[in-house]
Amino acid sequence: MVTGVALSADRHFLEFTVGQTTICQGNAVVAVRDASNTVLWSWHIWVTDYRPGTIGTTTPDKEITNYQNRKYKIMTVNLGWCDGKEETYAERTVQVRFKQRPTAGYTSATPKTFTVKQKAHTITELGNSTYYQWGRKDPFVGALEGPGGSPNSINKTWYDASGTTHTNQLPAVQSFPTGTACITRGITTPGTFNANSYMDGQYYNLWDANNNTTSTNDNLVVKTIYDPSPVGYKLPPSNVFTGFTTTGQYTSNQSQFNVQGAWAKGWHFHCGLNHTGDTVFFPASGYRNNFTAVPDHMGSLAYYWTTGLGSAYGGWTLHFHSGHVNPLVNYNRSSGFEVRAAQE
Structure with a gap:
C-alpha cells in the first residue's frame, strides 16, 4: 500500500507513495532511522475514505453528552478503521x-x-481497527472474527518493511523495562508489543500533558506527541463515555444501557442522555492480550482507551459486550485496545 519511503532531497521531509492502482483502506507505519538503523521517530499512515469533521462529510462527527452533562464531539469510527x-x-x-x-x-x-x-x-463482515497500548502513539494491526463465532480472533494479514507477507501472525512481543527506558524502547521499536503489563509504570501524562490524577474527570486534555489521534483530534478524558449508561456506571440491566436497537456486534449508543438524540456505533472490536498480543473476542466485546489512569499501572477504559456496559473500568496499560478520538 505504501512504497518508496525515503527522506526528501533536502532531508527535511519523509516522502512516500500510495499508488493509484493499489490504493485501498489500510494502515502503515513509516519511520526515520539513523545511520545505525535505529528508529528515531515514526508516523501512522491511515488510508481511508472516511472523512472526519462536521462540514463536507457524509460521516460527520457526533456530539455525545456524558453523565456529568459534558459534551464531546467524537469521530464516528475508531482510529485505523477499515470496512469489513x-x-x-x-x-x-x-x-x-x-x-x-x-x-x-x-x-x-x-x-x-x-x-x-x-x-x-x-x-x-464487521470492520476492524488498529489497537493501541496506553501511552504509545503507534498502532498494532487489527483483527478479524474467528471462524464460527470463536473468541479466538485472527490477525489481519500485514507486511513488513521488506514486503514480506505475514498471514495470521503476531507482531513482535518483548517485555520492555519500566520508567523512561520503556518510552524510549517504544519509540525505537514501534512495531514491538510491550508485554510488561504496566508499561513505564511511572508517567500519568503521556496522553494528557497536564494529567496528574488517578480520579475520573472531565479535565481539559492537553494533547501530547504520544497521542495517536490525527491533527485536530485527541484522546478524550476518562469521563467521556459515562453517558452510555443511564446511571453513569457499570450495569448489566439492559434497560440502563443507553442504546438504540439490539446488539449488533457492538452497540448503537445514544448521543444524548437517557435514550435521547442521535446514535453513534461502537463496534465490538476485541483486544490484544497484554502479555501475549494475541487478539481475542473480535465481534463479542471491546475496550476503548481514554487519557486517564486509575493507577500508575492501569488506564480508564470503556468496556462492553452484549450483557453489560461499563463506562469506567481500569485495565493494564499494556493491553491493546481501541481508540475513539475527540475534537480538540
Whole structure:
C-alpha cells in the first residue's frame, strides 16, 4: 500500500507513495532511522475514505453528552478503521416444474410450473481497527472474527518493511523495562508489543500533558506527541463515555444501557442522555492480550482507551459486550485496545 519511503532531497521531509492502482483502506507505519538503523521517530499512515469533521462529510462527527452533562464531539469510527468485507448476491429467478405421477386408472396430471424469486442480499463482515497500548502513539494491526463465532480472533494479514507477507501472525512481543527506558524502547521499536503489563509504570501524562490524577474527570486534555489521534483530534478524558449508561456506571440491566436497537456486534449508543438524540456505533472490536498480543473476542466485546489512569499501572477504559456496559473500568496499560478520538 505504501512504497518508496525515503527522506526528501533536502532531508527535511519523509516522502512516500500510495499508488493509484493499489490504493485501498489500510494502515502503515513509516519511520526515520539513523545511520545505525535505529528508529528515531515514526508516523501512522491511515488510508481511508472516511472523512472526519462536521462540514463536507457524509460521516460527520457526533456530539455525545456524558453523565456529568459534558459534551464531546467524537469521530464516528475508531482510529485505523477499515470496512469489513462485503458480498452482494443479486436477485435471481428460477422456474421449477412439477408433474405428479398418475394413479392407476386416472389420466396423467398436467405439469405445473412455479416461479421462485430469491431476493438480493448483502452480507457485510464487521470492520476492524488498529489497537493501541496506553501511552504509545503507534498502532498494532487489527483483527478479524474467528471462524464460527470463536473468541479466538485472527490477525489481519500485514507486511513488513521488506514486503514480506505475514498471514495470521503476531507482531513482535518483548517485555520492555519500566520508567523512561520503556518510552524510549517504544519509540525505537514501534512495531514491538510491550508485554510488561504496566508499561513505564511511572508517567500519568503521556496522553494528557497536564494529567496528574488517578480520579475520573472531565479535565481539559492537553494533547501530547504520544497521542495517536490525527491533527485536530485527541484522546478524550476518562469521563467521556459515562453517558452510555443511564446511571453513569457499570450495569448489566439492559434497560440502563443507553442504546438504540439490539446488539449488533457492538452497540448503537445514544448521543444524548437517557435514550435521547442521535446514535453513534461502537463496534465490538476485541483486544490484544497484554502479555501475549494475541487478539481475542473480535465481534463479542471491546475496550476503548481514554487519557486517564486509575493507577500508575492501569488506564480508564470503556468496556462492553452484549450483557453489560461499563463506562469506567481500569485495565493494564499494556493491553491493546481501541481508540475513539475527540475534537480538540
